[in-house]
Amino acid sequence: xxxxxxxxxxxxxxxxxxxxxxxxxxxxxxxxxxxxxxxxxxxxxxxxxxxxxxxxxxxxxxxxxxxxxxxxxxxxxxxxxxxxxxxxxxxxxxxxxxxxxxxxxxxxxxxxxxxxxxxxxxxxxxxxxxxxxxxxxxxxxxxxxxxxxxxxxxxxxxxxxxxxxxxxxxxxxxxxxxxxxxxxxxxxxxxxxxxxxxxxxxxxxxxxxxxxxxxxxxxxxxxxxxxx
Numbered sequence: 001x002x003x004x005x006x007x008x009x010x011x012x013x014x015x016x017x018x019x020x021x022x023x024x025x026x027x028x029x030x031x032x033x034x035x036x037x038x039x040x041x042x043x044x045x046x047x048x049x050x051x052x053x054x055x056x057x058x059x060x061x062x063x064x065x066x067x068x069x070x071x072x073x074x075x076x077x078x079x080x081x082x083x084x085x086x087x088x089x090x091x092x093x094x095x096x097x098x099x100x101x102x103x104x105x106x107x108x109x110x111x112x113x114x115x116x117x118x119x120x121x122x123x124x125x126x127x128x129x130x131x132x133x134x135x136x137x138x139x140x141x142x143x144x145x146x147x148x149x150x151x152x153x154x155x156x157x158x159x160x161x162x163x164x165x166x167x168x169x170x171x172x173x174x175x176x177x178x179x180x181x182x183x184x185x186x187x188x189x190x191x192x193x194x195x196x197x198x199x200x201x202x203x204x205x206x207x208x209x210x211x212x213x214x215x216x217x218x219x220x221x222x223x224x225x226x227x228x
Contacts, residue, residue, distance in 0.1 A: 011130035012163055015123055016226060019166045022119045022173075023225050026218075029112045029177060036105040036184065037207050043098035043191060044200040049091045050193075102188045113181050120167075120174050127167045169221050179212035 187203045195203075 011126060015126045015130065015163045015166050018119055018123045018126060019170060020225055022116060022123070022170050023221060025112050025115050025119065026173065026177070026221075029109065029116075032105060032109050032112065033180070033184075033207070033210070036102060036109070037204070039098045039101040039105060040187070040200075040204055040207055042094060043102065044197075044204055046091045046095040046098060047193065047195060047200065048197060050095065099191065102191070106185055106188055109181055109184065113178060116174050116177060120170050123167045123170055127163050130163045166224065169217070169224065172217060173221055176212050176214060176217070180210055183207075183212065 184207065187207060190199075191203075
């Protein structure tokens with residue numbers, strides 16, 4: 001019986017390790033999402049500056065100010081929509097930097113999502129192996145009971161999560177993260193100079209709120225990670 005118990009313990013230890021690796025990737029993904037959120041807000045701010053409406057020349061106050069300071073510099077500034085060259089250049093650079101950064105984010109996030117998928121496959125294989133060992137142990141128990149073996153048979157600790165719980169939790173979380181990532185891909189692919197302020201505000205809110213992520217499930221998952 002000892003070998004069977006050792007095999008069960010080894011299988012569960014392997015599954016817990018896979019689960020811990022999985023949650024470490026989740027932490028990495030969360031860090032990337034936070035970075036992507038900052039880039040998206042930066043894109044929103046830069047584009048908002050670039051497309052802000054020109055100054056209204058029909059306003060009596062504005063017309064008075066222009067006439068009172070009727071210099072070439074003021075006229076050029078007003079014609080440019082009250083955006084000086086330096087600010088415009090800086091925001092154009094920021095827009096480009098954030099666009100490139102978001103594309104880089106998508107690539108890095110995909111690597112993590114793919115790693116999560118692989119770990120879900122690994123834990124499924126490990127659970128299958130553990131179940132086969134359980135069947136062997138149960139067969140051994142049946143044999144001992146039928147032979148009236150008086151040796152004390154240890155009971156499993158049902159207060160601790162079973163291997164199936166770790167696997168199911170990983171599968172659920174992977175599905176949530178995949179949906180979250182798919183939403184982000186769609187947001188980034190739709191960005192451009194044509195994006196309206198309303199669209200960008202909605203994109204930023206959706207990225208920050210992460211509607212596909214269940215916080216309660218995530219909290220429970222983190223509670224299953226062994227403390228070092």
